[in-house]
Amino acid sequence: MYTLLFYSSSRKGLFLFGLWAALQLMLFPAHGQTTGPDSAKTDSVVQMDSLQQARLIQELMANRTADLLREAQLQAQLMALEEEKQARAQQMLREMDSLRGVTEGAAVAPFEDTLFFLYAPVGAFTAQDRAEHVRDQLNEIVETETGFVPDSLRIIISEGNYDLVYLDQMILSITPFDAAWAENTQKALAQGYLEQIQLSVVDYEDAYGTLQILKRVGIVALLLILIGLGYKYLNKLFQWGDDRILNWSRRRMKGLKLRNYEFLSVEQQEQVVHWVLIVVKWIIIAVLLYLVLPVLFSIFPATKGLAQTLFSYVLDPLKSFAWGFINYIPSLITIVVILVITYYFDRFLRFLAQEVEQNKLHIPGFYSDWSMPTYNLLKIITYTFAFVMIFPNLPGSDSNIFRGVSVFFGLLISLGSSGAISNIIAGLVITYMRAFKVGDFVKIGETEGVVIEKSMLVTRLRTIKNEDVTIPNVSILNGATINYSSQTDEKGLILNTEITLGYEHRWEQVHELLIGAAKKTENVKAEPAPYVLQTALDDQFVRYEINAFTDIAEIADRTYSSLHANIQSAFREAKIDLLAPQYEVEHPWPDTPGRKKPTE
Structure with a gap:
């Protein structure tokens, strides 16, 4: 029988149990069954019992089958609910992950000390409303006459939330959404909040106790006394040091001179040293006071925040500068690499330019006097390109102020330098035209002189009267330029002057x-x-032009003067007047007796 019950744990077991019972009734008589006249009644009873037993077994099988079906339905519903719950949890986690970077938590800070942050709203209450509610409830608790009892703050589970309750006063309700934000369980999160609140309230009550206040007052008084004594003896120390340093300086001060110019006399040096010592003294006093005041403020909890604020005025800029410098190191390395590459590339260009200028390197179609101007042009382009690459790596280059200033200066330069740019372009054109070079004797417009300077903007000439004339390159480009020195190294400059004589003189003699x-x-x-050259045969005279070569163009005026003097001497010796024959003048020639007066 027990074996049959074991098999009845499933529909298959029930079916086998029924089949087995029917076979037992058909094949084996009941225990103690006999044959004979009285056995008919007994067989009838046994048969009725067997039929009833079979009926019961069938009912049992039917009920069991229904229970199994119901159980399967319930299991399927439970699995569906669990899957739906997991899907909601995953969806909630995805939503929270997307909100973590943009959502700011509401700080729960009842005593100017942040305990924790709340992120999730509850119903119509935002996270900020919840944080303010917790703060107000804790402030009410510490203001009661009975004071705060830590054991009265407990956790109550209500409708799936973990509530922090003090006596009968609701402090905070921790929802599953809060736990998901904190990536923790509700129970652990509630326990952590409870301990933080207990510790904060106890510390607050201890800080504002009467005994603690008296102790703090005593500490402040002691510190004030020490500050006063320190200031007194610090002044004496500086006075002693001032006297010693001034005495030492007076023995060694000789004044500050550069060649014949005296920047500082001995008395002025003493005043500078004294002024520096005073400045150092007040800087040290200011630093010490700045360090002491936060200590005084930090003694009382009410002014503790002010102490932190004073420290932050110094520490925050220092931290900001330190972190800014650390974060700027990659950009700084980039700038250094760009500058190093630019520097050595500039040196390479200079080397090539010097080689070309000294005619050590020959480039077909490239003149040696183009080398340095071309180098300067390439240098400007190189450093401009380097600056363009460095600019995005400069600190603050992406700020609107920096951009505004850059645009302002760019506009200012573009509007104010139109003439300068024209001169620069003209200077480049003149350079590659090779119209003249430094040292040439030229005539530009109405000005003659030696070129003493060529720049991108102007050209300077020095006239024969030692006058320095500055001519804009645009004017040179727009006018005509005569270079007297361009052929002096080869054929030479031709100096020419003209005289007129009558037809009575033989031209061979004149030549x-x-x-x-x-x-x-x-x-x-x-x-x-x-x-x-005989340049003209006029009615009364002949025009003669003497042409002579010189290789020193810059002193052509002196050569002309000497040539004119020699011409006068030569014709005077030949008894020929250098006059046009329209008029004839009789001169007393003391050394030529018998000279006849010519007819008109």
């Missing part, structure tokens, strides 16, 4: 006299030889 006078002139080259 000989002019060429002779030119050869006697200083700074006139023998080769190519001077020559004469």
Whole structure:
């Protein structure tokens, strides 16, 4: 029988149990069954019992089958609820993960000391409303006459929430959403909040007790006395040090001079040393007071925040500077690398320019006098490109103020430097035109002189009268330029002057006299030889032009003067007047007797 009951734990077991019982009734008689006249009644009873037993077994099987079906339905419902619960939890976690970076928690700070933060709303109450409610409830508790009893603060579970209750006063309700925000269980989170509140309230009551206040007053009085004594003896120490340093300085001070100019006399040096000592003294006193005042304020809880504020005025900028410098190190390394590369690239360009300038390196179609201007142009381009690369790495380059100032200066430069830019472009064009170089004797407009300076903006000439004339490059580009020195190293500059003589003089003699006078002139080259041109045959006279070569153009005025003097001497010796024949003048020639008066 017990074996049959074991098999009845399932529908298959019940079916086997029924089948087995029917076979027992058909194959084996009941225990103690006999044959004979009285056995019919007994067989009838046994058969009725067997039928009833079979009926009961069938009912039992039907009930068991229904229970199993109901159990399966309930299990399916439980699994569906659990899956739905997990899906809601996952959805809630995803929502919270998306809100963590943008949601600011509401600080629960009942005694100017933040205990924890609340993020989740409850019903119509926002997180800030909940935080203010906790603060107000704790302030009411500490203001009661009975004081705070830590054991009266307990946790009560109500409708799936963990409530913090003090006596019969609701402090805070921790919801599953709060636990999810904290990534903790409701029970652990509630227990942590409870302990934090208990500790904070106890510390607050201890801090504002009468005995504690008296002790703090005593500490403040002691510190004030020490401050007064320290200030007194610090002044004496500085006075002693001031006297010693001034005495030492007076023995060694000789005044500060640079060549013949005296920057500071001995008395002025003494005043500077005394002033520096006074400044150092007050800086030290100010620093000490700044360090002492926060200590005084931190003694009383009510002014503790002020102490932290005073410290923060110094520590926060220092921390900000330190962290800013640490965070700026990668950008600083980038700037250093860019500057190093730019510096060595500039040196490479300078080396190439010097090689070309000294004719050690020849580039077809590139003149040596172009080397340094080209180097300067490439240098500007290189450093401009480097600055463009460095600019995004400068501190504050992405701020609106920095951008505004940059735009302002850019606009100011663009509007105010239009003329300068024109001169710079003209200077570049003049450089590559090779119209002249420094040291050439040129004529620009109406100005003649030696080029003493060429820049990107202007060109400076020094005239024969030692006058320095500055000419904008735009004016040079827009006008004509005569270079007297361009051929002096090869053929030479041709100096020419013109005379007029009548037809009565033989032209061969005139040519000989002019060429002779030119050869006697200083700074006139023998080769190519001077020559004469008859430039015109007028009605009364002939025009003769003497041409002579010189390789020193910058003193052409002196050479002209010497040539004119030699021409006068030559014609005077030849008894020929350098006059136009419209009029004839009789001169007393003391050394030429018998000279006839010419007819008009």
